Amino acid sequence: MTSAIELAGVWKFYGDYAAVRDVTLNVEEGSCCALLGRNGAGKTTLLRILAGLSSFERGSAQLFGVSPRQAHAGFLGHGIGVYEDLSARENLHFFARVAEVAQPESIAAEWLERVGLANASDMLVRQFSRGMRQRLALARTFLHTPKILLLDEPFTSLDDRAIAMLSELLVESRRRGATIILSTHQLREAMVIASHVALIENGRLRHAGERTEAMLDDPGLLYRLHA
């Protein structure tokens, strides 16, 4: 297996505070790594570094041998990343064209159908319910079938339907060989999907390895082992 994501000795400072401390992590191609850790542990900062949204002071980060800025991973952060004053169709069409997807109009229509928004495709996003927005955000993230997916707490505040949809999309993405890193506090969902787990605490990587059967049976095990 080749490494899709390689972090070596990465340090990130906010002023004097080290948010990420000497993190070295390899994620194999086609695997799904659940990035665990308590609030403020450094998960979001690490994901932002991998998405090319944040620079770092020391170390190196590569995604498929190129810098994060060149890798163009599919990224879903805390915001849904769509425009309130565009319709669902206009949003997906725009992001499909930005991602240089072939036939952006048909891809946008296909994804609207897939996330159950075909009937609301010409409504402005500002008129959407929370659940509809989240489903649109999922469509926006996955529509260009990225080789790497970086998802920051993707299960947070999703309703049952959206959780099922996200789980299905993640399973499908893994099947086509995509590499996934997702940070989450929803341990049970994460353990079911993940092939690997990484635990980060105070900016330091405390554990990285395969997800074991014991973790699946007891999702909180890793936290207790490193308490």
Place this chain on the structure above:
Amino acid sequence: MKTIRHALLIARKDLALELRTKESLNAAGAFAIVILVLFSFAFEETEQIKEIGGGLLWLVFAFAGALIFNRSFARELPNDCLDTLLASPLSPASLVTGKALANFVMLLAMELISIVIFGIFFNVNWTRHIGELSLVFALGTWGISILGAVFGALTVNLRLRELMLPIIIYPLLVPLLIAAIELTKLLLSNQSMTPNDFLWTKLLIVFDVVFTALAMLLADTILVN
């Protein structure tokens, strides 16, 4: 080629959003109209108005422009759209250029409204040199737009961005505004251009080229962190 394609995509999206919300154009247009109306009371309708007309117009454009530029990148903040764009294959250079293009179109629309009102209130026939005037407006407006886009990106995450943006860009705009004012004054007075006046045109071109090049080179540094 990809940069231009993406820049056009951003500009089109921004203009579509603006046409739907009209948040920048309403503010800038209202500001321009009010200022020109007030100027019409402050200054008499004499030949002297042709001398100061260029200055009046470009002051209005520069101040109303700030209202447009403040919204330019701020439009990307709700729902973290800026992060989404930066994580996409879109280059920061194309993002800044696209924003400048959208600013350019919006500012030109506002300028068109302003010059029509100026012509009516001050009884100035600005259509005699419409070709040259259009060139001056286009060059001056692009310079203001690209600078507005660059510093709009730089100040987007600042708490006091509405205050900071004008403070930063106005001193930098001085050479461009002087050149644009001189040329507009000349054209409104129906004088023909002398070789000396072409220096102002060259200054506008150099300003535009230098700041466009700087914007494209520095976009990555400005937008990431």
